Amino acid sequence: MDEAAPQKGTVTQRAIEEIKAMIAEGRLEPGQRLPTERELAARLGISRSSMREAIRALTVMGVLEARHGSGIYVTALEAGDLLETFGVVADLSRGPRLVELLEVRRILESTATALAAARITDDRLAAVEKHLAAMNATDDPEEVLAHDLAFHREIASAAGNETMAAILDGLSSRTFRARVWRGYQEEGAFARTRREHAAIHRALAAHDPEAARAAAAAHVGEVEEWLRTQLGG
Amino acid sequence: MDEAAPQKGTVTQRAIEEIKAMIAEGRLEPGQRLPTERELAARLGISRSSMREAIRALTVMGVLEARHGSGIYVTALEAGDLLETFGVVADLSRGPRLVELLEVRRILESTATALAAARITDDRLAAVEKHLAAMNATDDPEEVLAHDLAFHREIASAAGNETMAAILDGLSSRTFRARVWRGYQEEGAFARTRREHAAIHRALAAHDPEAARAAAAAHVGEVEEWLRTQLGG
DNA sequence: CCAGCCGAGTGGTCCGACCACTATGCGTCC
DNA sequence: GGACGCATAGTGGTCGGACCACTCGGCTGG
Numbered sequence: 001m002d003e004a005a006p007q008k009g010t011v012t013q014r015a016i017e018e019i020k021a022m023i024a025e026g027r028l029e030p031g032q033r034l035p036t037e038r039e040l041a042a043r044l045g046i047s048r049s050s051m052r053e054a055i056r057a058l059t060v061m062g063v064l065e066a067r068h069g070s071g072i073y074v075t076a077l078e079a080g081d082l083l084e085t086f087g088v089v090a091d092l093s094r095g096p097r098l099v100e101l102l103e104v105r106r107i108l109e110s111t112a113t114a115l116a117a118a119r120i121t122d123d124r125l126a127a128v129e130k131h132l133a134a135m136n137a138t139d140d141p142e143e144v145l146a147h148d149l150a151f152h153r154e155i156a157s158a159a160g161n162e163t164m165a166a167i168l169d170g171l172s173s174r175t176f177r178a179r180v181w182r183g184y185q186e187e188g189a190f191a192r193t194r195r196e197h198a199a200i201h202r203a204l205a206a207h208d209p210e211a212a213r214a215a216a217a218a219h220v221g222e223v224e225e226w227l228r229t230q231l232g233g
Numbered sequence: 234m235d236e237a238a239p240q241k242g243t244v245t246q247r248a249i250e251e252i253k254a255m256i257a258e259g260r261l262e263p264g265q266r267l268p269t270e271r272e273l274a275a276r277l278g279i280s281r282s283s284m285r286e287a288i289r290a291l292t293v294m295g296v297l298e299a300r301h302g303s304g305i306y307v308t309a310l311e312a313g314d315l316l317e318t319f320g321v322v323a324d325l326s327r328g329p330r331l332v333e334l335l336e337v338r339r340i341l342e343s344t345a346t347a348l349a350a351a352r353i354t355d356d357r358l359a360a361v362e363k364h365l366a367a368m369n370a371t372d373d374p375e376e377v378l379a380h381d382l383a384f385h386r387e388i389a390s391a392a393g394n395e396t397m398a399a400i401l402d403g404l405s406s407r408t409f410r411a412r413v414w415r416g417y418q419e420e421g422a423f424a425r426t427r428r429e430h431a432a433i434h435r436a437l438a439a440h441d442p443e444a445a446r447a448a449a450a451a452h453v454g455e456v457e458e459w460l461r462t463q464l465g466g
Numbered sequence: 467c468c469a470g471c472c473g474a475g476t477g478g479t480c481c482g483a484c485c486a487c488t489a490t491g492c493g494t495c496c
Numbered sequence: 497g498g499a500c501g502c503a504t505a506g507t508g509g510t511c512g513g514a515c516c517a518c519t520c521g522g523c524t525g526g
Contacts, residue, residue, distance in 0.1 A: 010478065012289065024324055024408075036507065047480040049282060052509085053289040056245065060290040061321055068508050069488035079330060082322040088294055089315040091257055093396075097312060100396035107344050107397075108337070163326075163333035164340075175257075243509065269476065280511045285478085301477050302518035 011046045015054035018044060023063065023074060034064070034072040061085060079166040086170025098180065099228050105171040106220035108164055109152065113200060113216035114209040115159035124158045125204060132201055136194055141185070145177060151197065155204070184226055192222065244279045248287035251277060256296065256307060267297070267305040294318060312399040319403025331413065332461050338404040339453035341397055342385065346433060346449035347442040348392035357391045358437060365434055369427055374418065378410060384430065388437070417459055425455065 008014055019040075022028045034040065041051035055072060058064040062081040066072050075081040093101055120128075128151060135147040149172055156165035185193075196219040203212035241247055252273075255261045267273065274284035288305060291297040295314040299305050308314040326334055353361075361384060368380040382405055389398035418426075429452040436445035 012478085016293070020321070020324070038507090049285075049481085050479060052282075053286050055508095056286040056290050057293040060249070060294065061318055063321070063325065066508065067488080068486070069506080071488095071507060077325055077327075077330075079322075079326075079333065082325065085294060085318060088253070088296070089312075091253070092296065092310055092315065093312075094310075097310075097396060100312070100394045103394055104341070104397050104400065107341060111340050161333045161336055163330060164337050167337065245509085271476090282512085283510060288477095299477065300519085302475080303520075304476065 010050075012050045012053045012057075015040075015044055015046060015051055016057055019054065019058060020063070023077075028074050030074050030077045032074050034074070036071065079163040080169070083163070083166040083170055086167060087173035087176070090171055090173045090176035095231060099224060099231065101171060101176075102180075102220060102224040102227060105168065106217055106224060108168055108171075109156070109220050110213045110217035112156045112159040112161070112164055112168060113204070114213035115161070116155045117204050117207055117209045117212035119160055120155075120158040120204055120207070124154065128154050128158075128201060128204065132197055135197070145174070145181070148193075148197075149174070149177070155200070180223065180227060183230065184223055187226075189222075189226075193219075196222065243283075244277075245283045245286045245290075248273075248277055248279060248284055249290055252287065252291060253296070256310075261307050263307050263310045265307050267307070269304065312396040313402075316396070316399040316403055319400060320406035320409070323404055323406045323409035328464060332457060332464065334404060334409075335413075335453060335457040335460060338401065339450055339457060341401055341404075342389070342453050343446045343450035345389045345392040345394070345397055345401060346437070347446035348394070349388045350437050350440055350442045350445035352393055353388075353391040353437055353440070357387065361387050361391075361434060361437065365430055368430070378407070378414070381426075381430075382407070382410070388433070413456065413460060416463065417456055420459075422455075422459075426452075429455065 019028075019034075028034065035043070037048055037051055037055065040055075041048045044051065055064060055066065059066055062075055062084045063077070064072055065075050090101060131147045131151040131154060135144055135151060138144060152172060153165065153169060156168045159165065196215065199215040200212060200219060203209075203215050252261075252267075261267065268276070270281055270284055270288065273288075274281045277284070288297060288299065292299055295308060295317045296310070297305055298308050323334060364380045364384040364387060368377055368384060371377060385405060386398065386402060389401045392398065429448065432448040433445060433452060436442075436448050
């Protein structure tokens with residue numbers, strides 16, 4: 001007799017849960033290759049189309065990775081893989097939701113910066129300085145933004161919590177910052193931003209967690225406050 | 234002439250980006266209904282199958298919602314909608330990743346509890362007390378867990394940041410806590426947990442943010458530390 | 467006027483074919 | 497003998513069409 005798998009939502013949904021369960025229960029290890037789409041479909045008694053939708057869903061979630069011509073593989077399941085979609089949240093949020101997102105970022109970023117101040121090594125600090133210098137050396141907004149992101153990413157990474165770093169990465173997604181900062185920078189906030197970045201770097205170099213926390217919180221808080229007034233009218 | 238949309242990854246990926254862009258640019262409002270799958274496919278010059286995969290991907294991300302027989306709609310794009318997938322991260326993370334996740338939760342939960350202490354209203358406080366009492370009134374682990382979750386959710390909600398509450402919700406997903414707490418509670422941590430919950434409630438009732446922050450941090454920190462020793466050998 | 471039916475329209479599922487790419491192994495050429 | 501290159505089988509990617517399950521609004525009959 002067949003297993004009694006009653007109609008529980010759509011077939012595709014069932015397939016998604018099935019594969020997730022396989023991974024959660026350890027039947028599928030990170031990096032391991034899955035059976036072919038055709039076989040998976042047959043095994044669950046569904047069509048290849050439905051199975052493909054399930055695979056696609058898990059792919060965008062960063063759980064699976066499909067390599068054309070080769071096969072389907074479980075990702076490393078690292079923080080970065082699974083939190084990639086987090087950027088979508090930042091990209092699609094609007095209005096009050098943006099302020100909330102910045103508040104979350106302020107909380108995490110300040111803590112991450114504090115941790116980084118205590119733990120950062122000399123060569124990592126050098127990398128931070130490199131981005132700081134590059135950021136101040138150009139006027140091209142694109143390049144400034146890129147080094148700004150790298151600056152904070154380096155710090156978050158130095159905090160020693162990859163998960164937190166990945167979340168912060170999502171919260172600072174390129175399009176998110178571009179949307180918010182466009183207006184912010186237009187108000188001549190360049191100088192202020194540079195001062196704040198310098199303060200953060202100073203605290204890191206001094207290995208002073210409290211100063212780092214304060215500097216980072218103020219840095220994000222400035223943007224947050226500006227955005228709040230933009231919306232509050 | 235047609236728009237020149239060069240081959241950029243898979244067609245499905247292009248469709249996903251396309252729809253995301255429609256929403257980001259405001260061409261699609263929250264709650265609004267999309268054209269039919271068949272028309273969307275025709276409009277982008279791809280097959281319905283591929284379009285369906287794109288829609289399914291956006292559905293699991295909480296961006297779209299498909300109602301059988303009715304149509305496809307944009308969700309409200311509230312924090313809860315978009316962060317639903319966050320639970321998957323908690324469910325699939327293992328080893329050191331779990332500790333990192335708990336660390337993030339400690340940071341956010343302590344801040345959220347502190348904010349709640351300052352802002353919580355009397356009736357919300359009553360709701361918190363209700364879950365606290367219910368949690369202490371039973372020995373059924375399932376029920377304890379349910380009220381435990383509700384207890385923290387209520388507090389997070391009282392903090393006034395829905396986004397943060399939604400993230401915390403994901404970090405405390407049912408299966409996640411079940412996995413970690415099973416072992417933790419077996420070590421007779423019931424009493425300690427109750428004491429910690431009582432402390433959190435006391436701080437909330439007294440509207441004392443600092444005490445609330447400390448109590449919440451200690452509460453999560455206990456579990457975090459226990460898990461760390463479990464892994465560290 | 468209302469209740470019930472019914473049909474058009476929509477998403478959900480399935481099938482089968484073909485395309486694009488990868489990896490492997492065999493044969494050829496140096 | 498070894499390195500290169502090409503044929504080939506196998507994989508995911510795409511397509512089109514068919515049918516099913518469900519919803520909803522309008523029509524019909526009371």
